[in-house]
Amino acid sequence: MFKTVRYEIASSRLPEEFDGFRIVHLSDLHGKRYGKRNEILIEAIDRENPDLIAMTGDMADTSRGAVSRLLELCRNLRRRYPVYAVMGNHEQALKWPVQSGLRKRLEKMGVVLLDNTCRQLRWGQGCINLYGLATPMVYYKELLGEYERGAHFSVNDAKKLLGEMDSAHFAVLLAHNPLYYPSYRDWGADLTLSGHIHGGIIRIPGKGGLLSPDLTFFPKYDGGLFAEKGKYLVVSRGLGNHFLLRIRNPEELVVVTLRRQVTGPSENPGCFCG
Ligand SMILES: [Fe+2]
Numbered sequence: 001m002f003k004t005v006r007y008e009i010a011s012s013r014l015p016e017e018f019d020g021f022r023i024v025h026l027s028d029l030h031g032k033r034y035g036k037r038n039e040i041l042i043e044a045i046d047r048e049n050p051d052l053i054a055m056t057g058d059m060a061d062t063s064r065g066a067v068s069r070l071l072e073l074c075r076n077l078r079r080r081y082p083v084y085a086v087m088g089n090h091e092q093a094l095k096w097p098v099q100s101g102l103r104k105r106l107e108k109m110g111v112v113l114l115d116n117t118c119r120q121l122r123w124g125q126g127c128i129n130l131y132g133l134a135t136p137m138v139y140y141k142e143l144l145g146e147y148e149r150g151a152h153f154s155v156n157d158a159k160k161l162l163g164e165m166d167s168a169h170f171a172v173l174l175a176h177n178p179l180y181y182p183s184y185r186d187w188g189a190d191l192t193l194s195g196h197i198h199g200g201i202i203r204i205p206g207k208g209g210l211l212s213p214d215l216t217f218f219p220k221y222d223g224g225l226f227a228e229k230g231k232y233l234v235v236s237r238g239l240g241n242h243f244l245l246r247i248r249n250p251e252e253l254v255v256v257t258l259r260r261q262v263t264g265p266s267e268n269p270g271c272f273c274g
Helices: 040-048 066-078 096-108 155-162 178-187
Strands: 002-012 022-026 052-055 081-087 117-124 126-135 171-175 191-194 225-226 231-235 252-260
Touching: 002 225, 002 231, 022 040, 022 191, 040 066, 040 252, 052 171, 066 096, 081 126, 126 155, 155 178, 171 178, 178 191, 178 225, 178 231, 191 252
Parallel strands: 002 252, 022 052, 052 081, 126 171, 171 191, 191 231
Antiparallel strands: 022 252, 117 126, 225 231
Protein backbone atom coordinates (compact mmCIF):
# COMPACT_ATOMS: atom_id res chain seq x y z
CA MET A 1 0.00 0.00 0.00
CA PHE A 2 0.97 3.59 -0.50
CA LYS A 3 0.82 6.40 2.00
CA THR A 4 -0.52 9.87 1.25
CA VAL A 5 1.96 12.71 1.72
CA ARG A 6 0.71 16.29 1.76
CA TYR A 7 2.68 19.51 1.31
CA GLU A 8 1.74 23.17 1.40
CA ILE A 9 3.73 25.59 -0.73
CA ALA A 10 3.49 29.30 0.05
CA SER A 11 4.48 32.02 -2.38
CA SER A 12 3.75 35.72 -2.66
CA ARG A 13 3.84 35.24 -6.45
CA LEU A 14 0.73 33.07 -6.35
CA PRO A 15 -2.47 34.91 -7.36
CA GLU A 16 -4.97 34.98 -4.51
CA GLU A 17 -7.51 33.11 -6.64
CA PHE A 18 -5.20 30.06 -6.49
CA ASP A 19 -4.90 30.10 -2.69
CA GLY A 20 -5.88 26.54 -1.69
CA PHE A 21 -5.47 25.08 -5.21
CA ARG A 22 -4.79 21.35 -4.79
CA ILE A 23 -2.64 19.26 -7.09
CA VAL A 24 -2.50 15.48 -6.84
CA HIS A 25 0.95 14.49 -8.05
CA LEU A 26 1.29 10.98 -9.49
CA SER A 27 4.65 9.55 -10.49
CA ASP A 28 6.50 6.32 -11.22
CA LEU A 29 3.56 3.94 -11.01
CA HIS A 30 5.41 1.58 -13.37
CA GLY A 31 2.17 -0.16 -14.28
CA LYS A 32 1.34 -1.15 -10.70
CA ARG A 33 -2.32 -1.60 -9.75
CA TYR A 34 -3.94 -0.86 -6.40
CA GLY A 35 -7.01 -3.04 -6.60
CA LYS A 36 -8.25 -4.82 -9.68
CA ARG A 37 -8.89 -1.58 -11.58
CA ASN A 38 -6.81 0.79 -9.45
CA GLU A 39 -9.94 1.62 -7.47
CA ILE A 40 -7.95 1.96 -4.21
CA LEU A 41 -5.73 4.61 -5.78
CA ILE A 42 -8.68 6.39 -7.40
CA GLU A 43 -10.64 6.46 -4.13
CA ALA A 44 -7.61 7.92 -2.32
CA ILE A 45 -7.33 10.61 -5.02
CA ASP A 46 -11.05 11.40 -4.74
CA ARG A 47 -10.70 11.86 -0.97
CA GLU A 48 -8.12 14.61 -1.60
CA ASN A 49 -10.61 16.53 -3.77
CA PRO A 50 -7.93 17.86 -6.18
CA ASP A 51 -8.31 20.65 -8.69
CA LEU A 52 -5.80 19.07 -11.05
CA ILE A 53 -3.84 15.83 -11.55
CA ALA A 54 -0.18 16.16 -12.53
CA MET A 55 1.70 13.08 -13.75
CA THR A 56 5.47 13.27 -13.83
CA GLY A 57 6.39 10.19 -15.79
CA ASP A 58 7.20 6.49 -15.61
CA MET A 59 3.53 5.80 -14.98
CA ALA A 60 3.91 3.02 -17.56
CA ASP A 61 6.92 1.02 -18.65
CA THR A 62 7.74 -2.00 -20.81
CA SER A 63 6.27 -4.49 -18.31
CA ARG A 64 3.31 -6.54 -19.54
CA GLY A 65 0.00 -4.68 -19.41
CA ALA A 66 1.48 -1.47 -17.98
CA VAL A 67 0.36 0.73 -20.88
CA SER A 68 -3.23 -0.56 -20.80
CA ARG A 69 -3.39 -0.15 -17.03
CA LEU A 70 -2.23 3.47 -17.33
CA LEU A 71 -4.82 4.15 -20.03
CA GLU A 72 -7.56 2.66 -17.85
CA LEU A 73 -6.44 4.78 -14.88
CA CYS A 74 -6.36 7.97 -16.98
CA ARG A 75 -9.78 7.22 -18.45
CA ASN A 76 -11.20 7.03 -14.93
CA LEU A 77 -9.39 10.15 -13.72
CA ARG A 78 -10.39 12.21 -16.74
CA ARG A 79 -14.06 11.70 -15.91
CA ARG A 80 -13.55 13.95 -12.90
CA TYR A 81 -10.31 15.95 -13.21
CA PRO A 82 -8.10 17.83 -15.63
CA VAL A 83 -4.98 15.70 -16.14
CA TYR A 84 -1.59 17.05 -17.27
CA ALA A 85 1.41 14.81 -17.89
CA VAL A 86 5.02 14.52 -18.97
CA MET A 87 6.74 11.32 -20.02
CA GLY A 88 9.54 9.68 -18.06
CA ASN A 89 12.49 7.72 -19.37
CA HIS A 90 10.53 4.45 -19.20
CA GLU A 91 7.74 5.75 -21.45
CA GLN A 92 10.39 7.16 -23.78
CA ALA A 93 11.96 3.69 -23.88
CA LEU A 94 8.74 2.10 -25.21
CA LYS A 95 8.96 1.01 -28.83
CA TRP A 96 7.78 3.87 -31.00
CA PRO A 97 4.47 2.34 -32.18
CA VAL A 98 3.56 1.61 -28.54
CA GLN A 99 4.69 5.03 -27.33
CA SER A 100 2.98 6.81 -30.18
CA GLY A 101 -0.24 4.84 -29.55
CA LEU A 102 -0.07 5.69 -25.84
CA ARG A 103 0.32 9.39 -26.60
CA LYS A 104 -2.53 9.43 -29.10
CA ARG A 105 -4.91 7.62 -26.78
CA LEU A 106 -4.02 9.84 -23.81
CA GLU A 107 -4.59 12.95 -25.88
CA LYS A 108 -7.87 11.56 -27.24
CA MET A 109 -9.19 11.12 -23.71
CA GLY A 110 -8.16 14.69 -22.85
CA VAL A 111 -4.90 14.18 -20.98
CA VAL A 112 -2.69 17.17 -21.81
CA LEU A 113 0.84 16.05 -22.67
CA LEU A 114 3.17 18.92 -21.92
CA ASP A 115 6.09 18.23 -24.25
CA ASN A 116 8.12 21.36 -23.64
CA THR A 117 4.96 23.41 -23.78
CA CYS A 118 3.06 25.64 -21.41
CA ARG A 119 -0.63 25.86 -20.58
CA GLN A 120 -2.16 28.79 -18.73
CA LEU A 121 -4.50 27.84 -15.90
CA ARG A 122 -7.14 30.42 -15.06
CA TRP A 123 -9.15 30.61 -11.87
CA GLY A 124 -11.37 33.69 -11.81
CA GLN A 125 -9.12 36.63 -12.65
CA GLY A 126 -5.99 34.72 -11.55
CA CYS A 127 -3.62 32.93 -13.90
CA ILE A 128 -0.63 30.62 -13.43
CA ASN A 129 1.54 28.80 -15.97
CA LEU A 130 1.98 25.03 -16.08
CA TYR A 131 5.04 23.86 -18.02
CA GLY A 132 6.17 20.34 -18.85
CA LEU A 133 9.73 19.35 -19.67
CA ALA A 134 10.55 16.54 -22.08
CA THR A 135 14.29 15.97 -22.00
CA PRO A 136 16.14 13.72 -24.46
CA MET A 137 17.34 10.41 -23.02
CA VAL A 138 20.97 11.59 -22.96
CA TYR A 139 20.12 13.49 -19.77
CA TYR A 140 19.35 10.29 -17.90
CA LYS A 141 22.79 9.28 -16.67
CA GLU A 142 23.30 5.57 -16.71
CA LEU A 143 26.40 3.75 -15.59
CA LEU A 144 26.07 0.94 -18.07
CA GLY A 145 26.67 3.44 -20.86
CA GLU A 146 23.29 3.20 -22.54
CA TYR A 147 23.02 6.96 -22.54
CA GLU A 148 25.56 9.71 -22.95
CA ARG A 149 28.04 10.10 -20.12
CA GLY A 150 28.73 13.48 -18.61
CA ALA A 151 25.55 15.10 -19.93
CA HIS A 152 24.37 18.13 -17.99
CA PHE A 153 21.06 19.94 -18.41
CA SER A 154 21.78 23.66 -17.99
CA VAL A 155 19.62 26.76 -17.60
CA ASN A 156 20.31 27.50 -21.28
CA ASP A 157 19.07 24.03 -22.19
CA ALA A 158 15.88 24.80 -20.25
CA LYS A 159 15.51 28.08 -22.18
CA LYS A 160 16.02 26.25 -25.49
CA LEU A 161 13.29 23.70 -24.69
CA LEU A 162 10.82 25.80 -22.70
CA GLY A 163 11.60 29.33 -23.91
CA GLU A 164 12.17 32.25 -21.58
CA MET A 165 10.25 31.89 -18.34
CA ASP A 166 7.21 34.21 -18.21
CA SER A 167 8.10 35.94 -14.96
CA ALA A 168 4.72 37.70 -14.75
CA HIS A 169 3.06 34.46 -13.69
CA PHE A 170 3.65 31.81 -11.01
CA ALA A 171 5.19 28.82 -12.80
CA VAL A 172 4.70 25.13 -12.05
CA LEU A 173 7.08 22.84 -13.93
CA LEU A 174 6.58 19.10 -14.40
CA ALA A 175 10.00 17.50 -14.92
CA HIS A 176 10.51 13.76 -14.47
CA ASN A 177 14.16 13.90 -13.43
CA PRO A 178 15.03 16.09 -10.40
CA LEU A 179 18.77 15.70 -10.97
CA TYR A 180 18.93 19.07 -12.74
CA TYR A 181 16.72 20.96 -10.28
CA PRO A 182 19.18 23.89 -9.90
CA SER A 183 18.74 24.56 -13.63
CA TYR A 184 14.93 24.40 -13.40
CA ARG A 185 15.04 26.69 -10.35
CA ASP A 186 17.36 29.21 -11.98
CA TRP A 187 15.29 29.12 -15.18
CA GLY A 188 12.52 30.44 -12.94
CA ALA A 189 10.18 27.59 -11.94
CA ASP A 190 8.42 28.56 -8.70
CA LEU A 191 7.39 24.96 -8.04
CA THR A 192 8.86 21.89 -9.73
CA LEU A 193 7.23 18.47 -9.45
CA SER A 194 9.49 15.48 -10.14
CA GLY A 195 9.83 11.76 -9.54
CA HIS A 196 12.27 9.21 -11.03
CA ILE A 197 14.42 8.60 -7.92
CA HIS A 198 11.99 6.24 -6.13
CA GLY A 199 12.99 7.71 -2.79
CA GLY A 200 16.51 6.37 -3.19
CA ILE A 201 15.17 2.77 -3.16
CA ILE A 202 16.44 2.02 0.37
CA ARG A 203 15.89 4.68 3.05
CA ILE A 204 18.70 4.93 5.60
CA PRO A 205 17.47 6.61 8.84
CA GLY A 206 19.10 10.02 9.26
CA LYS A 207 20.74 9.88 5.84
CA GLY A 208 17.92 9.62 3.28
CA GLY A 209 17.73 7.58 0.11
CA LEU A 210 20.65 5.28 -0.65
CA LEU A 211 20.67 4.99 -4.41
CA SER A 212 19.36 6.76 -7.52
CA PRO A 213 18.43 4.96 -10.76
CA ASP A 214 21.80 6.08 -12.20
CA LEU A 215 23.45 4.31 -9.24
CA THR A 216 24.57 7.51 -7.50
CA PHE A 217 24.80 7.04 -3.74
CA PHE A 218 22.73 9.37 -1.57
CA PRO A 219 21.23 11.55 -4.35
CA LYS A 220 20.53 15.07 -3.10
CA TYR A 221 16.94 15.30 -4.36
CA ASP A 222 15.86 11.84 -3.24
CA GLY A 223 12.27 12.53 -2.18
CA GLY A 224 10.17 15.08 -0.33
CA LEU A 225 10.07 18.85 -0.30
CA PHE A 226 13.08 21.06 -1.00
CA ALA A 227 13.09 24.86 -0.67
CA GLU A 228 15.87 26.82 -2.37
CA LYS A 229 16.09 30.54 -3.15
CA GLY A 230 12.38 31.00 -2.43
CA LYS A 231 11.41 28.28 -4.91
CA TYR A 232 10.27 24.72 -4.33
CA LEU A 233 10.85 21.21 -5.52
CA VAL A 234 8.60 18.29 -4.61
CA VAL A 235 10.02 14.87 -5.47
CA SER A 236 7.56 12.00 -5.30
CA ARG A 237 9.01 8.77 -3.97
CA GLY A 238 6.78 7.09 -6.52
CA LEU A 239 3.77 4.82 -6.55
CA GLY A 240 5.45 1.76 -7.98
CA ASN A 241 8.61 -0.11 -8.41
CA HIS A 242 11.17 -0.81 -11.05
CA PHE A 243 13.82 -2.67 -9.08
CA LEU A 244 11.37 -4.89 -7.14
CA LEU A 245 12.93 -3.52 -4.00
CA ARG A 246 11.95 -0.77 -1.57
CA ILE A 247 13.16 -0.84 2.01
CA ARG A 248 11.75 1.57 4.63
CA ASN A 249 10.51 3.45 1.59
CA PRO A 250 6.75 3.08 1.09
CA GLU A 251 5.11 4.08 -2.17
CA GLU A 252 3.40 7.43 -1.91
CA LEU A 253 0.58 9.54 -3.26
CA VAL A 254 1.59 13.21 -3.16
CA VAL A 255 -0.80 16.12 -2.68
CA VAL A 256 0.42 19.71 -3.01
CA THR A 257 -1.71 22.63 -1.87
CA LEU A 258 -0.73 26.08 -3.14
CA ARG A 259 -0.98 28.95 -0.67
CA ARG A 260 -0.65 32.66 -1.28
CA GLN A 261 1.96 34.05 1.06
CA VAL A 262 0.92 37.40 2.46
CA THR A 263 3.75 37.97 4.94
CA GLY A 264 7.29 39.14 4.12
CA PRO A 265 9.81 36.86 2.42
CA SER A 266 11.71 34.24 4.37
CA GLU A 267 14.01 31.42 3.37
CA ASN A 268 11.49 28.64 3.89
CA PRO A 269 8.05 30.18 4.23
CA GLY A 270 4.91 28.36 5.17
CA CYS A 271 5.54 24.82 4.05
CA PHE A 272 4.98 21.63 5.98
CA CYS A 273 4.71 17.95 5.29
CA GLY A 274 1.88 15.89 6.70
FE1 LIG B 1 12.38 7.43 -14.30
